[in-house]
Amino acid sequence: MKHTIGMVATLVTLLVGVTQDAISQVNIREVLITEETVTSMSTEYLQQVYQGVNQQIEIPDNPWKDAWIMKAWIVFNELERRAGNVAAAAEEPVTTVVGESFILQYELPDETLAPYANLLMESGVMEEVVTDLENTFQLPQPILIRFTSGKPGPLYYQGVINMTYEFLLSNHEIIAATGYAETEDELVLTLLNLVEFVLYHEVGHALVDMLDLPVLGKEEDAVDGFAAVVASAFDLDVVALTAADIFNLNTSIQVSNEISPAAFWDSHSLDQQRMYSIICMIYGSDPNGYSSLLNDVGMPSEKESECVYSFQETSRNWIRLIADYIKQ
Numbered sequence: 001m002k003h004t005i006g007m008v009a010t011l012v013t014l015l016v017g018v019t020q021d022a023i024s025q026v027n028i029r030e031v032l033i034t035e036e037t038v039t040s041m042s043t044e045y046l047q048q049v050y051q052g053v054n055q056q057i058e059i060p061d062n063p064w065k066d067a068w069i070m071k072a073w074i075v076f077n078e079l080e081r082r083a084g085n086v087a088a089a090a091e092e093p094v095t096t097v098v099g100e101s102f103i104l105q106y107e108l109p110d111e112t113l114a115p116y117a118n119l120l121m122e123s124g125v126m127e128e129v130v131t132d133l134e135n136t137f138q139l140p141q142p143i144l145i146r147f148t149s150g151k152p153g154p155l156y157y158q159g160v161i162n163m164t165y166e167f168l169l170s171n172h173e174i175i176a177a178t179g180y181a182e183t184e185d186e187l188v189l190t191l192l193n194l195v196e197f198v199l200y201h202e203v204g205h206a207l208v209d210m211l212d213l214p215v216l217g218k219e220e221d222a223v224d225g226f227a228a229v230v231a232s233a234f235d236l237d238v239v240a241l242t243a244a245d246i247f248n249l250n251t252s253i254q255v256s257n258e259i260s261p262a263a264f265w266d267s268h269s270l271d272q273q274r275m276y277s278i279i280c281m282i283y284g285s286d287p288n289g290y291s292s293l294l295n296d297v298g299m300p301s302e303k304e305s306e307c308v309y310s311f312q313e314t315s316r317n318w319i320r321l322i323a324d325y326i327k328q
């Protein structure tokens with residue numbers, strides 16, 4: 001980083017000087033970073049991040065330090081670009097949404113995975129998803145959602161959600177191999193729906209960590225529940241139902257029906273259990289609208305009332321735990 005402390009002062013002036021109102025869908029290319037984006041406390045921390053990076057001194061600890069450094073970089077690069085000081089390098093990550101609580105970024109992968117990066121960026125679906133999240137939640141620290149490759153994922157760790165292009169590739173192969181989608185368009189839609197569900201799941205992990213939420217039972221099950229509740233709240237039941245289908249496909253392509261011992265101690269429930277849980281939740285969200293859903297997957301009618309209860313309990317408890325962080 002070659003910028004000076006003068007740049008920090010400029011940055012802070014710019015950040016504080018901008019008008020409100022533009023945060024709803026901030027595309028960094030048409031940037032309008034509002035003063036809401038950087039609260040007085042976070043401005044101070046952002047400044048410390050800059051100074052730390054500039055002077056190569058230690059940046060004060062913060063559980064989401066990495067996300068803040070990333071955020072500082074993104075804002076700095078954009079300001080530099082607007083000042084005409086820097087031309088975007090080809091390999092530079094592309095940041096498409098910068099909100100107060102969520103940042104969406106794509107690292108550009110190698111040739112093999114490039115089609116997935118292009119697919120995501122051209123569809124604009126993730127931008128809509130992240131903007132919906134931004135308009136729904138108000139978090140104390142920003143979560144960086146980063147599409148990336150060569151790293152473990154999908155995974156949440158310390159303020160960053162890694163969504164991998166490899167995940168898209170492997171699921172693309174599964175969906176194609178099983179003939180689940182009849183057309184190429186359907187295949188793409190299936191893949192995007194799955195990615196969306198998994199992103200909600202990871203946001204669930206992020207909230208548990210960031211807000212220090214109590215989780216009784218398996219966190220993986222809890223955040224699957226969160227993802228189903230969010231999908232339902234956003235009127236995107238299809239996203240949850242698609243994920244359920246893919247969990248089912250994963251089971252069906254296993255060569256043998258034997259379940260390895262590892263599956264029983266894995267932090268996730270079995271794919272098939274996850275599938276039934278999601279179906280149950282979505283049924284429970286609208287029993288009249290989905291009157292044949294349980295039957296379609298072979299679940300008995302005795303499950304009906306249990307699924308309604310399960311959905312209501314899960315959504316009520318999530319809302320209760322995160323009420324302070326939901327925008328009104």
Ligand SMILES: [Zn+2]
Nearest residue numbers: 201205220223
């Ligand atoms: Zn998980």
